[in-house]
Amino acid sequence: MLEIKNIVKKYSNHRALDNVSITVPKGSIFGLLGPNGAGKTTLIRIINQISAPDSGEIFFDGEKLQPKHIERIGYLPEERGLYKKMKIGEQMLYLAQLKGLKKKDASHRIKHWFEKLEIQSWWDKRVEDLSKGMQQKVQFVATIVHEPDLIILDEPFSGFDPVNAQIIQNEIIELNRKGATVIYSTHRMESIEALCDDIALINRSEKILEGSVKDIKQSYRNQTFKISYSSMEGARGEIDEIPFIDIIRHTTAQDTKEAVVKIHDDKTLNDILLLLIPKVTIHQIIEIIPSMHDIFIEKVTLSKN
Amino acid sequence: MNKILLIIRREYLSRVRKRSFLLTTFLVPLFFIGMYIGVFYLTKKSFEDTHGIVHVIDRGGEISKSLKNNKNLTFTVSNRELQQEIETLEDEAENTNLLIIPDDFLRTRYVELLSSGKPNINTQSEIKNQLQEIIRAHEYARMGLNVDSVRNINDKIQITTKEISETGDTKESHTEVAMGIAMALSVLVYLSLFLYGAQVMRGIIEEKTSRVVEIIISSVKPFQLMMGKIFGIGLVGLTQFILWIILTAALTSVATAFIINTSGVTPEEISALAGSKDQLPETNAAMDIIAAFDSINVTELLICFFIFFLGGYFLYSGLFAAVGSAVDSETEATQFTMPITMPLLLTYVLSFGVLINDPHGSIATWLSFIPFTSPIAMLVRVPFGVPTWQIIVSALLLFGGFLVTTWVAARIYKVGILMHGKKASFKEIVKWFTYKQ
Incomplete structure (x- = not known):
């Protein structure tokens, strides 16, 4: 859907983006991650053609990015804003028409979305009379009303209560299912695993990680397991007697014990099981795969040093 | 619909629908009409109030016989003592005066005038005129001249000023009217x-x-948004001016009819009030004013007004837009609007002196060509008659200036609108201007 090639953006005293290349697959929900000030917003603005890169190219659906593509993109900026004194309905119509919709179509679709989100009664209200969360909802409609092929959401859940965040998340997933590609920019990791197929991690103006969530997590597996067990009758039955493992955490609760262990790189789980089986009763073994959160923190701290 | 039209439409409608727009559109003409009526009544009242009573203590006893009553003054010769008169004077109504003529008046030409309130200027000059007449009559008689034949010498001169236009035609010039219009x-x-x-x-x-x-x-290019805003607000300005012109014209005629009907004043009197100096009895003051206005080409003036107002607006609004994009609040904007509007302020101040007194001098001519000053300078000159080629060249230069400022402004605007919390300085703005677009 979107191919970003070697983008460089310089401001007078620093580089906001340094040779960043990212590929956003069609039909995916793509997480654009990175700490504050990493360059996410700069990149998003370049995709939206709000600012131009110093060098590099972007291809939209195979074509070089051009002004005509603007109508196929829906953008929810991190810093939200609407005209405070304007009535909601009028404002929605205006924004939709600016995205190239005809007035009649725009009106029809806005009403459809207002019904769907149960906010029809807001049509004649002014923005300044709405709460922040309500404004966010209106703004979300403005972002997607022209049925864009590419939806770019910059921190879409900030300002929402959990109930409304869930509603919006469901809408995003539904839009994606209907064919829209979604770029989801955030520095909060909680929703990434539930929502995203692919991610790119930007830190200090550079891309430091890119790929599908599944692959990334696979590559970060490091033979760490949680083993629940209890001592066997007649045996001493302690896990710390076993070689080839490092015990990260060990807890005892009544009759079951739990240990988080990292198996040495030259051994497999099978090797360890062979050693364990004669000594303890195994109840459960779960592989511990690092969360995106852990990976994020690890990568960002690593690149700092 | 074209996107820039959408923006213009929003900017226009959101302002025109505001209560404050309706308020100023209707209140400003009402204010002018109110002033018009107010001035009329005040003038009328001041004429009524000039009627004064003058008690005369004439020590010689001869002069007072020659003082004549007229519609403004009534003279009464008093036989009472000075002290008595002064005491009664204090209780008298306004504009009651006590004139003391000493017995050697014809030699000293000195009188005293005591008034109940502040001495009225009209009363003073009336008394002065009458006394002068008496002195004159006395002197003529002493020299043995016939008073009547001296008085009948016709020394009235009428000067009609005409200026030669380019085509060699002469037309009457009415400098005062031109000055008034120029200042307005x-x-x-x-x-x-x-x-x-x-x-x-x-x-x-x-x-x-x-x-x-x-x-x-x-959704749109920053340039489109900026221009849409500038055009939209420009249209608001045009709408307001056109409504003002229509409303003022309508209300003025209503007010005039009202004054004539209710106060019993004839149109001639109104004209006389407006003219107020009819030294030439044969010239009807009203005709004079009408002729004066005829000498101003109203169509030309209106066209020039719209060209130079709009040109100036486009030139300066681009700069205002750049300033707006650079700051986070209006208070912060002052440091930038001050230097930007300096040329305008300068021309405005000059227009009341140099430009009006010497509308075709070199300062006025230069200022009326420089785009930053021409919106005011040219309009000040137009009522005095400016060659058409100068107007066209000045308008073209103004248009060129508009293109330049808009180009500069757009580059700053583009960067500025996305900058938050950064205190803008001139250095910073110059840097924005040089950013790769």
Whole structure:
């Protein structure tokens, strides 16, 4: 859907983006991650053609990015804003028409979305009379009303209560299912695993990680397991007697014990099981795969040093 | 619909629908009409009040016989003592006076006038005129001249000023009227350039601080948004001016009819009030004024007004837009609007002196060609008659200036609207200007 090639953006005293290349697959929900000030917003603005890169190219659906593509993109900026004194309905119509919709179509679709989100009664209200969360909802409609092929959401859940965040998340997933590609920019990791197929991690103006969530997590597996067990009758039955493992955490609760262990790189789980089986009763073994959160923190701290 | 038209439409409608727009549109003409009626009544009243009573203590006893009563003054010769008169004078109504003529008046030409209130200027000059007449009659008689034949010498001269236009025709010039119109235009253009320029700036600051700008410019180019705003507000200005002209014209005729009907004053009297100096009895003052206005080409003036007002507005609103994009609040904007509007302020101040007194001098001519000053300077000159080629060249230069300022402003605007919390300085703005677009 979107191919970003070697983008460089310089401001007078620093580089906001340094040779960043990212590929956003069609039909995916793509997480654009990175700490504050990493360059996410700069990149998003370049995709939206709000600012131009110093060098590099972007291809939209195979074509070089051009002004005509603007109508196929829906953008929810991190810093939200609407005209405070304007009535909601009028404002929605205006924004939709600016995205190239005809007035009649725009009106029809806005009403459809207002019904769907149960906010029809807001049509004649002014923005300044709405709460922040309500404004966010209106703004979300403005972002997607022209049925864009590419939806770019910059921190879409900030300002929402959990109930409304869930509603919006469901809408995003539904839009994606209907064919829209979604770029989801955030520095909060909680929703990434539930929502995203692919991610790119930007830190200090550079891309430091890119790929599908599944692959990334696979590559970060490091033979760490949680083993629940209890001592066997007649045996001493302690896990710390076993070689080839490092015990990260060990807890005892009544009759079951739990240990988080990292198996040495030259051994497999099978090797360890062979050693364990004669000594303890195994109840459960779960592989511990690092969360995106852990990976994020690890990568960002690593690149700092 | 074209996107820039959509923007213009929103900017226009959102302002025209505001209560404050309706209020100023209707109140300003009412204010002018109110002034018009107020001035009329005050003038009328001041004429009524001039009627004064003058008690005369004539020590010689001869002079008072020659004082004549007229519609403004009534003289009564008093036989009472001075002290007595002064005491009664204190209780008298306004504009009651005590004139003391000493017995050697014809030699000293000295009198004293005591008044119950502040001495009325008209009363003073009336008394002075009458006394002068008495002295004159006395002197003529002493020299043995016939008073009547001296008085009948016709020494009245009428000067009609005409100026030679380019085509060699002569036309009557009416400098005072031209000056009045020039000053009115200067004030009007100066105020409205500021008013509408500031509206552009405020609109941009509002979009910037409410952050709605990022959404808009993800749909249209920043340049389109800026120009849409400038055009939209320009249209608001035009609408307001046209409504003012129509409303003022309508209300004035209503008010005039009202004054004539209710006060029993004839139109001639109104004209006389307006003219107020009819030294030439054979010239009807009303005709004079009408002729004066005829000498001004109203169509030309209106066309020039709209060209130079709009030209000036476009030139300056671009700069105001750049300032608006650079700052986060209106208070912060002052440091930038001051230097930008200096040429305008300078011309405005000059227009009341140099430009009006010497509308075809080199300062006035130069200022009327420089785009930053021409909106005011040219309009001040137009009522005095300016060659058409000068108007056209000046308008073209103004248009060129508009293109340059808009180009500069757009580059600054583009960067500025997305800058938050950074205190803008001139150095910073120059840097923005040089950013790769």
